[in-house]
Amino acid sequence: MKSPFSDMITIDKPQELLDIAFKRGSKVEIKFRPRTPDIIKAKKREMARINTVTDNLVKRFTKMIKTFPTFENLHPFYYDLVKTLVDIDEFRKIIASLSSALKILKKIHQEHFNKIKRARDPTVAGDARKAFYGRISSVINRLEEKLDYLREQRNILRKLPSISPEIFTIVVAGYPNVGKSSLVQAISTAKPEISYYPFTTRNLIVGHRILDEDDPIPQKIxxxxxxxxxxxxxxxRNNIxxxxxxxLKHLANVIVFMIDPSETCGYQIANQTHLLKEIRDTFQNIPFIINLNKIDIVQSEQISQVKKEIKEIFPEEELPILETIAVKEEGVEDIYDSAMKYYPNEL
Ligand SMILES: Nc1nc2c(ncn2[C@@H]2O[C@H](COP(=O)(O)OP(=O)(O)O)[C@@H](O)[C@H]2O)c(=O)[nH]1
Ligand SMILES: [Mg+2]
Structure with missing residues (x-):
């Protein structure tokens, strides 16, 4: 699983771009037939050099431009995340100015190519090539700030989490220490993967589960x-x-909200149900499952009490409330089965 940004190529500095291109140019070798006049040799050599330099720069620039995905084509999950990180309008302007620099480069190439073609003296051909190098150097050097900006953006975008926005996703929410990691681990087939997520200092944990191991094309969630x-x-939270x-709403097919009625997580039930309400309100259209965890260390009266409070918070809707002992993997399959009721059935 990869983010659309994980394979982005590096954005070079102008001097690096020019050094590589000029080096290619200086290595051009052409074989001449015996007794080829010096003026022909000089012209062919200089033409080949400026062609090589231009080709190299055009290819490199095209690759740099293409390495940024078209934002409109991104999955809404990534699009929304990118919007929090990158000024998309500014970004478009910069990409456009790279494209116009490419056009200028090609124009300068054409002019100097013609000069070399018309030269009647090897020195004139050599001077035209040098003048070409000078002019494109200044075109490319002027892009320094823009390339710096793109390099920064690339470094930000590359860190976006590797998530498959298309596949069925269960998102586990709830206060720290209620047992979320234990549940994710218990449900997942493979070891969960760790991914960076913008604006948190903690890592996102992505577990996977293969629905049917015997399936020739195994489906994963x-x-x-x-x-x-x-x-x-x-x-x-602040706005960003x-x-x-x-x-996350573009990602979550079901939300499992975990509550620790024992309060050993360090958060009171009132705070936990308050967060539950907030998250329910924020992700209104997403199916919700409430999970009371750590029932091994809670009296049954306490559990009934919490259930009653939850029902009072949601008088309009009957949310499923399931009990688990996540560390002992008890009840976790019921959570999974209950979430999978929302899995789109194939025809
Ligand atoms: N007694 C008991 N402890 C649990 C249960 N589930 C998790 N824990 C413990 O609660 C602590 C926090 O669990 P963790 O899964 O890391 O919670 P997270 O912070 O929400 O990811 C750990 O010490 C777990 O061992 C449970 O069902 N019963
Ligand atoms: Mg955890």
Missing amino acids: QILDTPGLLDRPLSR ELKAIVA
């Missing part, structure tokens, strides 16, 4: 543990953080 994202009140969190 993913289970996300979201430390630092859906584990504290949204009302205390919130946007990065809300981007």
Whole structure:
């Protein structure tokens, strides 16, 4: 699984671009028939040099431009995340100015190519090539700030999490220490992978589960543990953080909200149900499952009490409430089965 940005090529500095291109130019070798006049040799050599230099720069620039995906074609999850990180309008302007620099480069090439062609003296041909080098150097050097900007953007975008936005995703939310990681681990077939997510200092944990190992084309789902994202009140987040969190709505097919009725996580039930309400309101159209964990260390009266409180918070809708002992993997398959009720059935 890869993010659309994980294979982006490096953005060179102008001097690096020019050094490589000129080096290629200086290595051009042409074989001449015996007794070829010096003027013909000089012209052919200089033409081949400026062609090589231009080709090299055009290819390199085209690659740099193409390495940035067209934002409109991104999956909405990545598009929303990118918007929190990058000024898309500024970005487009810069890409456009690279494209126009390419056009100028080709024009300068044409002019000097013609000069070399018309030369009647090897020195004139050599001078035309040198003049060409000088002019394109200044065109490319003028792009320095723009290339610096693109390099920074690339470094930011490259860190975006590797998630498959297309596959069925269960997102696990809830306060720290309620048992989210234990649940994700218990449900996943493979060892969860760790991914960076913007605006959190914690890592996103991505577990996978293969639906049927015997299937010739095994179908996978993913289970996300979201430390630092859906584990504290949204009302205390700034706007940008919130946007990065809300981007999860494009990803989540089901949200499992975990509550620790034992309060050994360090958060009171009232705080936990408050977060539950906030997250329910934020992700309104996404199916929701409530998970009471750590029932091994809670009295059954306490569990009934928490269930009653939850029902009072949501008088309009009957959300499923399931109980687990995540560390002992008890009840976790019921969570999985319950989430999979929302899995789109094939024909
Ligand atoms: N007694 C008990 N402890 C649990 C249970 N699930 C998790 N824990 C413990 O609670 C702590 C936090 O669990 P973790 O999965 O890391 O929570 P997270 O911070 O929400 O990811 C760990 O010490 C777990 O061993 C459970 O069902 N019962
Ligand atoms: Mg955890």
